[in-house]
Amino acid sequence: MSIKLENVAVAVRDLEATIAFFTDLGLSVLGRDTVSGEWADTAVGLDGNHAKIAMLHTPDGNGRIELFEYLHPDAIETEPTQPHEIGMHRVAFSVDDLDEALAVAARHGCQPLRGVATYGDVYRLTYLRGPSGILVMLAEELQKG
Incomplete structure (x- = not known):
């Protein structure tokens, strides 16, 4: 299969x-x-x-x-999920320019939950809250091949 x-x-x-x-x-x-x-x-x-x-x-x-x-039926409003809650977690995207992607998100009123982190020498990444409370991860690869 x-x-x-x-x-x-x-x-x-x-x-x-x-x-x-x-x-x-x-x-x-x-x-x-x-x-x-x-x-x-x-x-x-x-x-x-x-x-x-x-x-x-x-x-x-x-x-x-x-x-x-x-x-x-009518949509049911719920509290947006937190990163540690069981269930649908987030949607993740690789971007070639994290700062540009964050500027786009900011135009929609969306900011990082805490800030931008660096995962080893692999990624700069962040979580933000998108429309309807959707958790969105944006990650930029640091060592672009």
Whole structure:
């Protein structure tokens, strides 16, 4: 049996604001749709499932994130997860210029949780809180080959 990661999906409060954040970081919108109907109810396990969705991908085409803004049932606001909580942890991206990526994030009101760290001589990296409280890790490789 073979297996391949297709995408990571995240429910968001504001689809347009979240798309703007990720496209400003360099992702591209691959497609958009509105999903509902019996097939969506069955697949997701929610009666009356109705959502606006967008699929974004990284420039290399390998990484995908699917964003959902629920129209029905009503989205449930929760406290944003903390890095040490069990469950969905974060979305991580490699960037070629961490300072530039942080400037883009700042334009969306997003700042590092604590600061920028250096992991050995491998990465400069940070976690920040993106739209809808999404934890996003940005990492710049230090020894670019």
